[in-house]
Amino acid sequence: MVSVPDLIVVPARFGSSRLPGKPLLPIAGRTLLDRVVAIARAAAVQAGNCDVLVATDDARIADHAASLGVEVAMTAAELDSGTVRAFAAARQRESAPARVINLQGDAPFIPAAIVAGLMATLRKGGADVATPVFQLDWARLDRLRAHKQTAPFSGTTCVRASDRRALWFSKSILPAMRNEAQLREQPMSPVWQHLGLYGYTMRALEWFAGAAPGVYEALEGLEQLRFIENGWRVDTVEVDVPAHLLSGIDTPEDLAKADEAITRFGDPYPV
Structure with a gap:
């Protein structure tokens, strides 16, 4: 008997205050x-027994996704996060998947191996949520500190237990260091x-979609804290620093940086 495939959902909205229609904008052609x-x-090929679909609220994006030959789920425009949109899309399937990866539609440089690695972690059992982290050398830490002088809410750090369980996430740089x-x-x-990418068990994702935001989630602006504040297990997956390290495409300047990254490091997914 073949098990129900797991799912990678790509939430993609047309509306964006800083970059309208960004899923349809070109990067290096x-x-x-x-x-x-x-x-x-x-990632689905690497993981095995895994489907892919695009979740959107806009017919233009749905049409483009269909032209790419990928399954599309139409979701309500009022859904307030990619996580909730991923859950709404997963619920539309004839048989609900046991695990869902939420691959944001503005993250064009996430290595497929990282996505597949999150699925592998969830399949081992024990974790309700899985998310990647990478260790900073001192030069990268110095750059992060400098960047936070002008953009204090850019970059999220993670404190981990010895078993790789996430203890906390913060927009502050943690831990503090005496020596x-x-x-x-x-x-x-x-x-x-x-690295802002998540995999969930369907049980955890369903709970999140119906739960109120947590106190610290609201203070930090980090939705993963909703899980930690309520006792769910979030496991971290150690990854190498991606060559194309962009947190997302939110502005015309980000588009330019993405083009520059491809010129500098090569196209990770050439046609």
Whole structure:
């Protein structure tokens, strides 16, 4: 008997105050959505027994997704996050998947192996949520600190237990370090940065969609804290720093940076 396939959902909205219609905008000759779908498809092949669909509230995006040959789920315009949109799309399937990866539609440089790695972690059991983190060397930590002088809510750090369970996420740089000079004798800092990508069990995703935001979630602006505040297990998956390290495409400047990254590092998913 073949089990119900797991699912990678690409939430894609047309509306964006800073960059309207961004899933349809080109990066080095291919639309943003086309690039993210390519990642999802490659990850689904690596994971095995996994389907891909685009979740949207806009007919233009649905039409483009259909032209790419990917399954589409129409979801309500009023849904307030990609996570809830991913849940709404998963619920439309004839048989609900046991696990869902939420691959945001504005993340064109996430390596497919990372997406597949989250699915592998969830399939091992024990974790309700899985998300990737990477350790910062001192040079990257110094750059993050400098960037936060002008953009304090950019970049999220993670504090982890020895079993890789996430203890906390913050827009502050955690942990604080009393003896940093000594620590700098080692090549890597003790700071882990979060890469904004999540996998969920369907049970955890359903709970999240119906739960009120947590106190610290609202303060930090980090929805993953809703799980931690309510006792769900969030496991971190250690990954290498991606060559194309962009947190998302939100502005015309981000589009330009994405084009520049492809010129500099090569196209991760060439046609």
